[in-house]
Amino acid sequence: MTIPYHFDVTRTAASLSEEFAHLEPGTETTQVVAVAGRVMLRRVQGKLAFATLQDSSGRVQLFAPSASTPRFDDFAALSIGDWVGVTGEVMTTRRGELSVRVDTWELLAATRRSFPDKWHGLADVDTRYRQRYLDLWVSEEARATALTRARVLSLTRRWLEDRGFVEVETPVFHPIPGGATARPFTTHHQALDIDLYLRIAPELYLKRLVVGGLERVFELARVFRNEGLSTRHNPEFTMLELYQAYADYTDVMALVEELVAHLAIEVCGTTVLTYDGRALDLTPPWRRATMVELIEEHTGVRVSLATPLEELRRVCETHGVVVETAWGPGKLVLELYEKTTEAQLWGPVFVCDYPQEVSPLARDHRSEPGMVERFEAIVAGRELANAFSELADPDEQRRRFAEQAAQRAGGDAEAMVVDEDYLRALEYGLPPTGGLGIGMDRLVMLLTGTTTIRDVILFPTLRPEQTE
RNA sequence: GCGCCUCUAGCUCAAUGGCAGAGCAACGGACUCUUAAUCCGCAGGUUCUGGGUUCGAAUCCCAGGGGGCGCACCA
Numbered sequence: 304m305t306i307p308y309h310f311d312v313t314r315t316a317a318s319l320s321e322e323f324a325h326l327e328p329g330t331e332t333t334q335v336v337a338v339a340g341r342v343m344l345r346r347v348q349g350k351l352a353f354a355t356l357q358d359s360s361g362r363v364q365l366f367a368p369s370a371s372t373p374r375f376d377d378f379a380a381l382s383i384g385d386w387v388g389v390t391g392e393v394m395t396t397r398r399g400e401l402s403v404r405v406d407t408w409e410l411l412a413a414t415r416r417s418f419p420d421k422w423h424g425l426a427d428v429d430t431r432y433r434q435r436y437l438d439l440w441v442s443e444e445a446r447a448t449a450l451t452r453a454r455v456l457s458l459t460r461r462w463l464e465d466r467g468f469v470e471v472e473t474p475v476f477h478p479i480p481g482g483a484t485a486r487p488f489t490t491h492h493q494a495l496d497i498d499l500y501l502r503i504a505p506e507l508y509l510k511r512l513v514v515g516g517l518e519r520v521f522e523l524a525r526v527f528r529n530e531g532l533s534t535r536h537n538p539e540f541t542m543l544e545l546y547q548a549y550a551d552y553t554d555v556m557a558l559v560e561e562l563v564a565h566l567a568i569e570v571c572g573t574t575v576l577t578y579d580g581r582a583l584d585l586t587p588p589w590r591r592a593t594m595v596e597l598i599e600e601h602t603g604v605r606v607s608l609a610t611p612l613e614e615l616r617r618v619c620e621t622h623g624v625v626v627e628t629a630w631g632p633g634k635l636v637l638e639l640y641e642k643t644t645e646a647q648l649w650g651p652v653f654v655c656d657y658p659q660e661v662s663p664l665a666r667d668h669r670s671e672p673g674m675v676e677r678f679e680a681i682v683a684g685r686e687l688a689n690a691f692s693e694l695a696d697p698d699e700q701r702r703r704f705a706e707q708a709a710q711r712a713g714g715d716a717e718a719m720v721v722d723e724d725y726l727r728a729l730e731y732g733l734p735p736t737g738g739l740g741i742g743m744d745r746l747v748m749l750l751t752g753t754t755t756i757r758d759v760i761l762f763p764t765l766r767p768e769q770t771e
Numbered sequence: 772g773c774g775c776c777u778c779u780a781g782c783u784c785a786a787u788g789g790c791a792g793a794g795c796a797a798c799g800g801a802c803u804c805u806u807a808a809u810c811c812g813c814a815g816g817u818u819c820u821g822g823g824u825u826c827g828a829a830u831c832c833c834a835g836g837g838g839g840c841g842c843a844c845c846a
Contacts, residue, residue: 344806344807344808345808346804346805346806346807346808346809347802347805347808348802348803348804348805348808348809349801349802349803350802350803351802351803351804351805352803352805353804353805353806353808355806364805364806366804366805368803368804369803370803382796382797383796383797384796396804396805396806397804398804398805398806400804400805400806416781417781417782417795417796417797418781418782418796419781419782419783419795419796420781420782420783420784420794420795420796420807421782421795421796421807422783422794422795422807423782423783423784423794423795424782424783425782425783426782426783426784427778427782427783427838428838428839429778429837429838429839430782430838432838437782441782483846484845484846485845485846486844486845504846528845530844530845531772531843531844531845533840533841533844533845534840535845536844536845657846661846662846677846679846686846689846717845740846765837765838766836766837766838768837
């Protein structure tokens with residue numbers, strides 16, 4: 304039997320069950336359709352065969368009487384997992400099951416391997432991740448999650464474009480890793496004979512574009528961080544970054560809560576969700592609270608950057624935070640927040656105003672000395688977004704880079720590297736700008752109710768299989 | 772990187788120191804309204820790998836490998 308090069312599909316399974324939902328048992332519609340997909344179930348009864356065809360939209364039954372089905376014996380012998388194309392009349396059986404009668408059919412691909420158990424599917428998560436092509440057939444949730452992810456990205460693009468944002472693509476290879484503090488992957492370009500880094504964030508290039516006059520830009524950027532794996536971390540993941548000229552971080556807060564609420568309504572039909580067994584109300588406006596307020600709520604201690612260092616260290620130690628002598632007040636406050644408070648937050652909440660010491664790309668707070676205008680959005684106990692009023696002053700940026708360089712010299716492999724070209728761009732003038740990063744994988748987790756990032760990434764990073 | 776758990780047929784799982792098994796899938800057969808069809812038959816194994824203890828190891832011990840979870844790391 305030769306495999307055709309082409310098959311004309313006229314209908315999906317889902318469109319048939321939608322259009323013909325209410326046919327009486329024993330109906331013949333005279334409507335001839337062509338469907339294609341994989342045989343996922345098969346019930347042969349001698350001179351009559353039933354098969355369940357599954358395509359990317361859903362399932363529909365195939366009805367094959369030996370009297371009218373060409374090559375009936377071959378059809379009845381199809382294996383679970385074989386691809387077929389079928390044309391025939393839409394009908395219902397005596398029992399009322401919507402079916403396509405097999406008037407003509409073609410084998411489109413045979414499976415040489417047995418499909419997973421038709422009832423239990425795949426339980427081994429390793430197999431599900433490594434052989435996602437099977438998981439997608441066997442697990443309704445896997446398919447639904449993949450489609451939801453696509454929809455979230457598409458809706459995000461449309462929502463931003465409706466607000467005048469332009470989608471751009473910036474380099475994945477960076478001569479200098481920048482825009483975040485994280486360990487990069489390195490690679491080498493042979494012809495140029497230089498080391499390059501896979502980007503840890505697109506931030507510095509996107510802000511160059513704002514300097515270039517693209518006043519509202521965004522990128523759905525695959526970024527790469529050479530760090531640990533967990534249910535919330537994959538070495539490559541997708542980050543939405545956007546920059547809006549003439550805006551500050553309060554404008555960005557409004558944007559974040561509106562975008563997330565919009566996606567929740569489109570995907571879940573509501574902004575009132577349950578995640579991991581807990582209620583989560585994404586209805587705007589979200590709570591806004593400063594970091595020091597939240598620390599006080601959770602520890603009972605009011606600290607500030609003006610608190611004497613010795614006292615800050617003592618507060619940290621009484622709360623089980625191991626401190627290093629090189630840390631300044633900003634780092635101490637941040638550590639105190641992360642160790643005592645962040646894990647307790649459920650949100651949604653905008654945690655506002657971070658120490659300048661730990662935020663080298665954010666602009667000084669307009670009224671809080673030593674602080675910058677930065678927030679993180681904590682949603683369902685996870686950091687979902689990070690944003691700030693962007694630092695535009697090249698002299699101040701140079702000073703911040705120098706601080707980072709000193710930390711790097713002191714052994715901090717994640718401290719930033721001075722980027723002279725970025726400073727040159729700032730010297731041409733960056734207008735007041737609000738910037739944002741959202742972890743799209745975590746957002747999809749939220750909207751699909753999944754609790755491991757590997758469920759929202761089709762091919763998560765795994766150790767390679769031993770091939771021997 | 773550390774700790775705990777786990778790995779048996781293509782898939783889902785039994786066998787808890789005493790003959791490696793079942794269901795589904797595959798393969799052969801019966802069956803003209805099934806719905807995880809049913810019935811009969813057949814075949815399927817480096818029990819993750821290597822060592823050890825034992826009369827005897829899927830089972831106990833050691834080492835290694837894969838995976839999961841937690842910790843650490845992590846804008």
